[in-house]
Amino acid sequence: MTIAASLAHAASIEDLRLIASRKLPRMVFDYIDGASGSEATARRNRAGFDRFLLRPEILVDLSKRDPGTTLFGERVALPMVIGPTGMNGAYWAQGDLCLARAARQENIPFVMSTAATVGLDPLVQAAGPMRWFQLYMLRDRGLAQALLDRIDHAGFKVLQLTGDTAVAGRRNRDIRNGFTLPFRWSPRKLADTARRPGWAVQMLRHGSPTLQLFAEIVGNVPQGATISEVMQRQINDGFTWRDLDWLRERWPGKLVLKGVASAEHARLALAAGLEGVVVSNHGGRQLDGASSTIEQLPSVVDAAAGRLTILIDSGFRHGADIAKAIALGADAVQLGRPTLFGLAAGGEAGARHALRILAAEFDCEMALSGATRVQDLRGRVQGRERLPTDGFEL
Numbered sequence: 001m002t003i004a005a006s007l008a009h010a011a012s013i014e015d016l017r018l019i020a021s022r023k024l025p026r027m028v029f030d031y032i033d034g035a036s037g038s039e040a041t042a043r044r045n046r047a048g049f050d051r052f053l054l055r056p057e058i059l060v061d062l063s064k065r066d067p068g069t070t071l072f073g074e075r076v077a078l079p080m081v082i083g084p085t086g087m088n089g090a091y092w093a094q095g096d097l098c099l100a101r102a103a104r105q106e107n108i109p110f111v112m113s114t115a116a117t118v119g120l121d122p123l124v125q126a127a128g129p130m131r132w133f134q135l136y137m138l139r140d141r142g143l144a145q146a147l148l149d150r151i152d153h154a155g156f157k158v159l160q161l162t163g164d165t166a167v168a169g170r171r172n173r174d175i176r177n178g179f180t181l182p183f184r185w186s187p188r189k190l191a192d193t194a195r196r197p198g199w200a201v202q203m204l205r206h207g208s209p210t211l212q213l214f215a216e217i218v219g220n221v222p223q224g225a226t227i228s229e230v231m232q233r234q235i236n237d238g239f240t241w242r243d244l245d246w247l248r249e250r251w252p253g254k255l256v257l258k259g260v261a262s263a264e265h266a267r268l269a270l271a272a273g274l275e276g277v278v279v280s281n282h283g284g285r286q287l288d289g290a291s292s293t294i295e296q297l298p299s300v301v302d303a304a305a306g307r308l309t310i311l312i313d314s315g316f317r318h319g320a321d322i323a324k325a326i327a328l329g330a331d332a333v334q335l336g337r338p339t340l341f342g343l344a345a346g347g348e349a350g351a352r353h354a355l356r357i358l359a360a361e362f363d364c365e366m367a368l369s370g371a372t373r374v375q376d377l378r379g380r381v382q383g384r385e386r387l388p389t390d391g392f393e394l
């Protein structure tokens with residue numbers, strides 16, 4: 001079946017996930033799909049949505065609808081962002097460029113990861129004006145400063161500091177599969193790959209993906225054990241709330257903290273002069289046993305009191321999930337796995353297909369909730385009143 005034909009039959013993100021699982025070697029699929037420890041937080045991310053219910057509205061004039069919104073002063077076509085993911089070149093050749101182009105086509109922002117598998121220049125060429133950058137704080141401040149200067153000159157306007165990865169989550173699937181960087185081959189992995197010839201041919205043609213951006217910054221391609229361990233050697237695990245001043249002084253654009261999980265985090269972000277937060281638990285890939293992000297969202301919204309742009313991710317798979325987040329006060333949703341499943345299913349076209357599925361579902365949810373504009377969704381949700389104010393509940 002051609003890529004176009006298989007995408008045409010994919011009606012949901014779960015459909016794209018299934019196609020991705022058939023196209024990728026097991027170890028690569030598991031790297032995307034897996035989470036840390038018992039994967040309880042990844043499951044809770046999904047279960048959390050069931051605590052909130054959208055309210056249907058009927059007999060509303062829905063003839064003119066606009067799913068667009070404004071993020072950091074820029075008009076975007078949808079309240080969605082392609083969030084930062086590392087190793088994109090392992091899911092499809094030049095995956096970072098495919099995702100950047102898909103975001104550009106759909107007129108939404110794309111966040112380049114520090115763990116990108118392409119260099120800065122090709123990414124800048126592929127991405128639209130709404131290109132954001134995700135920073136893993138490096139151990140070496142001199143290198144971090146040089147990186148900030150480069151991305152500023154390259155026209156990135158929004159910087160997301162990822163705050164929840166000072167220590168790598170233990171991802172058992174990766175340990176079991178021996179998913180290392182660079183790929184190290186064993187008879188089992190070769191057999192796994194041989195069952196996925198389409199993927200293998202792409203990798204042979206373009207070469208095994210490397211952390212190309214890191215190589216540009218640090219001067220060599222970091223190597224080692226599992227991918228999260230490789231990243232770990234470069235990430236500064238001593239960077240604290242107090243050090244945010246250092247970053248604030250050096251970054252002239254919008255500064256956003258990713259990994260926010262409570263009202264207190266939002267208050268500290270405000271005190272540090274940040275413009276936004278991403279309510280995130282890294283898709284359940286870091287602290288196993290944590291709550292879902294959708295359950296934490298209301299307390300963050302209250303603490304921010306309209307003074308922060310609030311983005312959220314982790315577990316979003318349907319338009320209804322996105323509508324609930326907007327109804328609870330988020331400005332937009334960042335997508336991790338949904339666009340990666342699309343990418344693995346069909347490159348740039350697959351990533352766009354994932355966005356279109358979510359856009360169509362979101363438009364439908366918005367309309368059936370009686371909203372013709374994104375901001376009309378605010379408050380149109382039940383369940384918030386049952387949450388204690390700090391968002392925690394056993």
Ligand SMILES: Cc1cc2nc3c(=O)[nH]c(=O)nc-3n(C[C@H](O)[C@H](O)[C@H](O)COP(=O)(O)O)c2cc1C
Pocket residue numbers: 031032033083084085086087113114115134162258280281282283284313314315316334335336337338340
């Ligand atoms: C394969 C993969 C790689 C990721 N790499 C990064 C990264 O380099 N930087 C980062 O801040 N977050 C990274 N994340 C986390 C995502 O940005 C996001 O927080 C998470 O995927 C959201 O959950 P979702 O996948 O359920 O949408 C990664 C996630 C996945 C699945």
